[in-house]
Amino acid sequence: MATAEQTATVLPxxxxxxxxERLKDVIDELRNERGALMPILQRAQDIYGYLPIExxxxxxxxLDVPLEKVFGVSTFYSQxxxxxxxxxxxxxxxxxxxxxxxxxxxxxxxxxxxxxxTGECTADRRFSLDACRCVGACGLAPVMTIGEDVYGRLSAxxxxxxxxxxxxx
Amino acid sequence: xxxxxxxxxxxxxxxxxxxxxxxxxxKEELAKKGLKDEVAVVQTGCHGLCAMGPIVVVYPDAxxxxxxxxxxxxxxxxxxxxxxxxxxxxxxxxxESDGDEGVKSLNDTDFYKKxxxxxxxxxxxxxxxxxxxxxxxxxxxALGKVLTEMTPEDVIDVILKSGLRGRGGAGFPTGQKWKxxxxxxxxxxxxxxxxxxxxxxxxxxxxxxxxxxxxxxVLEAMTIAGYAIGxxxxxxxxxxxxxxxxxxxxxxxxxxxEYGLLGKNIFDSGFDFDIALRLGAGAxxxxxxxxxxxxxxxxxxxxxxxxxxxxxSGLFNRPTILNxxxxxxNVPQIIxxxxxxxxxxxxxxxxxxxxxxLGGKINNTGLxxxxxxxxxxxxxxxxxxxxxxxxxxxxxQTGGPSGGCIPAEHFDVPIDYDNLIAIGSMMGSGGLxxxxxxxCMVDIAKFFLEFTVDESCGKCTPCRIGTRRxxxxxxxxxKGQGTLEDLDRLEELAYYIKDNALCGLGQTAPNPILSTLxxxxxxxxxxxxxxxxxxxxxxxxxxxxxxADLCRGxxxxxxxxxxxxxxxxxxxxxxxxxEKCIKCGACMANCKFDAITKE
Numbered sequence: 026m027a028t029a030e031q032t033a034t035v036l037p038x039x040x041x042x043x044x045x046e047r048l049k050d051v052i053d054e055l056r057n058e059r060g061a062l063m064p065i066l067q068r069a070q071d072i073y074g075y076l077p078i079e080x081x082x083x084x085x086x087x088l089d090v091p092l093e094k095v096f097g098v099s100t101f102y103s104q105x106x107x108x109x110x111x112x113x114x115x116x117x118x119x120x121x122x123x124x125x126x127x128x129x130x131x132x133x134x135x136x137x138x139x140x141x142x143t144g145e146c147t148a149d150r151r152f153s154l155d156a157c158r159c160v161g162a163c164g165l166a167p168v169m170t171i172g173e174d175v176y177g178r179l180s181a182x183x184x185x186x187x188x189x190x191x192x193x194x
Numbered sequence: 195x196x197x198x199x200x201x202x203x204x205x206x207x208x209x210x211x212x213x214x215x216x217x218x219x220x221k222e223e224l225a226k227k228g229l230k231d232e233v234a235v236v237q238t239g240c241h242g243l244c245a246m247g248p249i250v251v252v253y254p255d256a257x258x259x260x261x262x263x264x265x266x267x268x269x270x271x272x273x274x275x276x277x278x279x280x281x282x283x284x285x286x287x288x289x290e291s292d293g294d295e296g297v298k299s300l301n302d303t304d305f306y307k308k309x310x311x312x313x314x315x316x317x318x319x320x321x322x323x324x325x326x327x328x329x330x331x332x333x334x335x336a337l338g339k340v341l342t343e344m345t346p347e348d349v350i351d352v353i354l355k356s357g358l359r360g361r362g363g364a365g366f367p368t369g370q371k372w373k374x375x376x377x378x379x380x381x382x383x384x385x386x387x388x389x390x391x392x393x394x395x396x397x398x399x400x401x402x403x404x405x406x407x408x409x410x411x412v413l414e415a416m417t418i419a420g421y422a423i424g425x426x427x428x429x430x431x432x433x434x435x436x437x438x439x440x441x442x443x444x445x446x447x448x449x450x451x452e453y454g455l456l457g458k459n460i461f462d463s464g465f466d467f468d469i470a471l472r473l474g475a476g477a478x479x480x481x482x483x484x485x486x487x488x489x490x491x492x493x494x495x496x497x498x499x500x501x502x503x504x505x506x507s508g509l510f511n512r513p514t515i516l517n518x519x520x521x522x523x524n525v526p527q528i529i530x531x532x533x534x535x536x537x538x539x540x541x542x543x544x545x546x547x548x549x550x551x552l553g554g555k556i557n558n559t560g561l562x563x564x565x566x567x568x569x570x571x572x573x574x575x576x577x578x579x580x581x582x583x584x585x586x587x588x589x590x591q592t593g594g595p596s597g598g599c600i601p602a603e604h605f606d607v608p609i610d611y612d613n614l615i616a617i618g619s620m621m622g623s624g625g626l627x628x629x630x631x632x633x634c635m636v637d638i639a640k641f642f643l644e645f646t647v648d649e650s651c652g653k654c655t656p657c658r659i660g661t662r663r664x665x666x667x668x669x670x671x672x673k674g675q676g677t678l679e680d681l682d683r684l685e686e687l688a689y690y691i692k693d694n695a696l697c698g699l700g701q702t703a704p705n706p707i708l709s710t711l712x713x714x715x716x717x718x719x720x721x722x723x724x725x726x727x728x729x730x731x732x733x734x735x736x737x738x739x740x741x742a743d744l745c746r747g748x749x750x751x752x753x754x755x756x757x758x759x760x761x762x763x764x765x766x767x768x769x770x771x772x773e774k775c776i777k778c779g780a781c782m783a784n785c786k787f788d789a790i791t792k793e
Contacts, residue, residue, distance in 0.1 A: 059491070059510060060491040060510075061492060062493075063473075064492075094493075098492065098493060101494040101651075102475030102477050102495070103476035103477065104434060105475060121776045122776055122780075163756050163776075163779075163780050164754050164756065164783070166756040
């Protein structure tokens, strides 16, 4: 289980004062409601896109509850995410067909090029990377998806060219 | 006054297949033809026949158009609404293959004829975003009657006498729940009314459809219950994955407040009641009542031991009642039409109707509401239109990850709470998944166990560790590595977990295994002893073979094989290297000569 400190080091927090103000407004609006923590976390994730430890700390301080309580709730529910998703989310299939055709090598190449691990997001927040189970396109193995786009019959040396397509948008 | 109404389904299924565009297109076309003051376009809730969407029904004659596209709209407007001629090519036909002439009215179809719609009575009929339409269907009349003519005891008495039982699956008598919450604690402190709309079973969408199609019915019922038990605050816990339902609930709450049907001094009775929405955040266990209340309190949604029961100490440690969406949807009708009317439907111990979400290997995928006591055969064959592609019915799964399979031998058992439990399944919230001969029962059990392993909250050991061990044994069996001792161990573990888990999730998690072991033990044994999967599903037990006499050597299979395990020269029979084959089926799917088989 990740500790609060570990997750804090994933990516620098880029929250703006304007976002912070919106969060404070939300907290002010809901603070007197009983059981307000979940609705506040949901609205906070709408504002920031995810729930970095810095945001959790703000909420804990404002509500005057221990940070571990906020962290406990944030990590219990699958809809809360503690790492940001990139503008382009990459998912590499590690199903058997893709794996034996070298999707592991494709994934390694992506990690090397983007300098991130699976479950992480690049510093410029353009790309985030995940591995997934079979997407059912075994005939096209190895397969990865970037957003809605599907790339099949991949080889590691194609990775750079494909990433380039997304670098300017 | 409009001379005709065009009802376009706005349920999640039809919205996904494009119904909002159809509504826009109708409005545009009607304006173009100068009919916009004569014909009204209404977005309704779910009609139930989701497989046929997007659905459009034209009243007054209830002409039922299926699979309508935007391109069809001008023709419907031109022919039907302008000239009065039904567009027969778009009319829903029950049996297209038999050259069915086409039934013209919604109510004449087999799908609707055998249904009795109580909880769904307004779904697909009214615009769920209009409180006036709900009121037009006697909406809030029950609340008026309760607040002006009945005592709280009268209300509880009617619900008790009606025999209504919880539609969330466990079947606890609703009136009993209310009575306990009213009587056990009378210290003048706050009490709460909650609605469980955290519908999480895979394949179940009954509650979503009620919320999307008739949200006011739930609000009205909760207010009635508030009066009955002495509560002034309600909470609806709805999963965030249902955006349309959430939106319509918000609209409905605002409208009810505006009309004075929620808030202070409702119907000048001095009774106050308010309802707040709470969104789930993706945790299946929050459908369990104590976990749901913990989640509304803003904590990790973990269950707690009972007793104390929520009727004594529930939300914020105060007396609380929690009912499921479908249960709520029945309440106003029972108040209006009386306990005897409701108790007149169903079987001896299960009164009224039940909504089922039909899915899997069945022709009419969708939502149906039937009187309790209807047989599975009637549901699957008459209403559901049977199993497609001439395949044989094998079993129906009810109750999702908590339920079990009903085999063909019990096809004629009347469906009610007690009968389903007697045959090793349960009513559950209403998911009904039909399986045919191509489904492997071991694989199905494994599917549900994978789900419960994922969703176990981890608080108690039997569930956290036990479900994982059961999953591992099932996985071993599907890989052909199981032994007969494994089957005994699996059964022993299942009973242990059933007896010892903390909450409903863990206590019912072994059901998919126990019921498949009971009815389909031969399939388990085939996996273990013969190392074969009779349904040809479990990959490790399959082998693909190219038949030399049928193979033309076109090389298509070899070229499509992701692992290059097919060898052979052009125009000569090819061979699969069984050692390397990963059983993905790409070769068989690509073969033009049916030369490849699996077994």
